[in-house]
Amino acid sequence: MSDTFRAFVVNQVDGQYAGAFKQLSVSDLPDEKVLVDIAYSSLNYKDGLAVLGRGRGVVRNFPMVCGIDLAGTVAESKDPRFKTGDKVLALGGGLSETLWGGYSARQRINPDLLVKIPQGLTETQVMAIGTAGYTAMVSIMFLEDEGVTPDKGEIIVPGAAGGVGSVAVAILAKLGYRVVASTGRPEAHDYLKSLGAAEVLARADLDKQAKPLEPARWAGGVDSVGGRTLATVLAQTKPQGVITCCGLAGGNELPATVMPFILRGVKLLGVNYFEIPAGWRETAWKRLVSDLDRAKLDSMTEIEPLSDIQALAEKILRGKTRGRVVIDVNK
Ligand SMILES: NC(=O)c1ccc[n+]([C@@H]2O[C@H](COP(=O)([O-])OP(=O)(O)OC[C@H]3O[C@@H](n4cnc5c(N)ncnc54)[C@H](OP(=O)(O)O)[C@@H]3O)[C@@H](O)[C@H]2O)c1
Incomplete structure (x- = not known):
């Protein structure tokens, strides 16, 4: 050298x-x-x-x-x-x-x-996961920790064609959740379906001025977008539903009301991938080996x-x- x-x-x-x-x-x-x-x-x-x-x-x-x-x-x-x-x-x-x-x-x-x-992953694959994919895994572990199991209902993933979003869609689908992906890119619909999304929404369906409460649909969500998108997701979350928030790709404001929290008992969980409970780092890597389809990761x-x-x-x-x-x- x-x-x-x-x-x-x-x-x-x-x-x-x-x-x-x-x-x-x-x-x-x-x-x-x-x-x-x-x-x-x-x-x-x-x-x-x-x-x-x-x-x-x-x-x-x-x-x-x-x-x-x-x-x-x-x-x-x-x-x-x-x-x-x-x-x-x-x-x-x-x-x-x-x-x-x-x-x-x-x-x-x-x-x-x-x-x-970890055994089973190459240097390229661990970087394909990277901070974004690892954060998707940690966000899903937070949902599981709060009791959001696949039988509870649909999971929304805004910003789904991005890094956090793509990995979240692939893992959630492999775990048996019904995943609804939201994207601003019409050309990404087939891609998101190939990762396991059951349905794909247009970004504009969430990136809008939402009412304080909207018809309740989501049992959980993995959000990396923030802004009006996150506010809409909260307004559409089912009673006792849980939404994780790790990013601000769509803005750092949160123009929401307290209504989803005080009337539906919705939980909003902040995620910093580095500030996680003891032992989760090892578990997250084991889960990424077992719960992220390698062919989907490569794709x-x-x-x-x-x-x-x-x-x-x-x-x-x-x-x-x-x-x-x-x-x-x-x-
Ligand atoms: N807290 C943590 O520990 C942590 C860890 C990792 C990442 N993050 C944060 O998570 C966010 C995503 O990171 P990433 O690496 O996945 O970025 P990325 O690959 O760029 O993905 C972000 C996605 O958000 C969507 N988006 C972009 N602009 C938008 C807008 N104006 N309105 C609505 N959606 C928009 C796009 O998806 P579509 O085209 O599909 O709509 C985009 O692909 C960033 O804010 C990052 O800093 C936080």
Whole structure:
């Protein structure tokens, strides 16, 4: 391996945010205990914000190597949990925010953030899952924890053609739920049916000014859109129904009323994939091995070169990427 390697780095100079490819050497990397040769990263909505400097402050230390996810091989380890040659992954935990991340051919990582790649999954597949897919799994675990079983009724997934949405549809369908997908893309209807959606709604059916209470339909929901969409979903949720909320692809406001909560006992559960009960990280990865159909995962994934990262970031922020995008950091 050559002494230097390529990384995508953002910097802020005189209030101007800019990203560029830099050649780094191992001595430039942070002083963490495990050096990883990275094969793949992924593209999440948050990566779009970090790469282009949009949103409010994803990146909090500069200069910053972007990329909230990474998968690769341990090159050196000063931590007893990992040895040279281990295949590992990391999802977030401060990567691309305060810690250097995965848009680099090599990185030194805090071992607390590393997980050995579960047997049955490849480096590409764990990045196809990435933070978005893992969050879909965690959201479903929250629904299950609240007693939302397939016999309770239909599950709504807004933003279904996106990363969180696509993985949620595929897992819920495999678990036997009747999944109703909502998308702003008419051309994605066949795709969503192929992932297991029983029915597909147009985005406009949910992204509207809803009444405080509407006819009750959903036993549960996995929302990554927020805004008016989430408010409508809440107004349409059945008594004792549970909706998880992890994202803001459609806006960070919640123009809802208290009526679904006080009259129907609806529950709204906030999801931060990193703030989960003890033991859930291991369980979530086991569940992703058993409950996410690999052929469906492959069908929702495209692999793109790191060299295109700025265009890809624009694309995900405009809601134009379908499913999940894996980033080949060596291309
Ligand atoms: N809290 C957490 O732990 C956590 C973890 C992961 C992700 N997230 C958040 O979850 C959200 C989704 O992330 P992602 O990586 O899945 O992004 P993504 O792949 O871009 O998916 C978002 C989807 O939302 C839909 N959408 C976009 N703009 C919309 C609008 N104006 N109105 C309604 N729907 C819209 C689109 O789906 P359609 O075209 O199908 O409508 C889009 O594909 C982001 O806000 C992200 O930050 C949070």
